[in-house]
Amino acid sequence: MKRVNVLVLVGCLVLLLSLFGCTNKEEPVADYMKMSDFKTLTGYIVLKNGKILLIQGNNVNKKDLEAFTLQEIIHTYNERIFIGFHDGIDSSALVTGVKVKVWYDMIQESDPPQTTVLKFELLEN
Numbered sequence: 694m695k696r697v698n699v700l701v702l703v704g705c706l707v708l709l710l711s712l713f714g715c716t717n718k719e720e721p722v723a724d725y726m727k728m729s730d731f732k733t734l735t736g737y738i739v740l741k742n743g744k745i746l747l748i749q750g751n752n753v754n755k756k757d758l759e760a761f762t763l764q765e766i767i768h769t770y771n772e773r774i775f776i777g778f779h780d781g782i783d784s785s786a787l788v789t790g791v792k793v794k795v796w797y798d799m800i801q802e803s804d805p806p807q808t809t810v811l812k813f814e815l816l817e818n
Contacts, residue, residue, distance in 0.1 A: 731796045731811060734774065738787045739766055745787065746805070747795065748773050755790040767805060774800065775807040782810065792816040 736749035741763040748758065749772035757769065767773060776795065778784045787793070793815055797808040 731798055733794055733796050734808075735794045735816065736772070736792070738789060738791050738793055739763070740787065740789045741766070745776050745784070746773055747776050747793070758790050773805045775803075775805055776810050777807070778810050778813075782812070784810075784813070786815060787813075 734747060734749060736747040737753050737755065737758060739746040739748060739758050744763065746763070746766065748766065748770045750770065753770070758766065761769065776797075793813050795808075795810045795814075796812040797810055799808065801807045
């Protein structure tokens with residue numbers, strides 16, 4: 694009789710643990726991927742040394758973006774951020790000096806800061 698009680702108790706514990714382990718607390722993908730939920734930045738692209746920098750502001754000199762080194766650009770422009778691209782985004786249309794709007798989720802604190810672009814749009818200069 695004691696064996697039966699122990700087996701029933703163990704069975705109930707296993708069932709309870711499996712029920713708690715199967716709860717799903719993640720957000721639905723469709724809600725997460727709405728671009729209106731993300732922040733945006735607008736600025737000019739700089740491609741140097743295999744890195745992509747987004748320069749913000751109204752006083753951007755496109756000739757400087759071409760002529761300056763990456764370090765000179767970082768020291769000249771205060772509103773700048775390194776950007777990378779989420780998997781599946783084709784960034785081949787980006788060249789130094791093109792104006793873009795980018796959507797991102799969060800910015801990593803560093804100097805300069807960094808973010809991952811989820812979507813971008815080319816803007817007319």
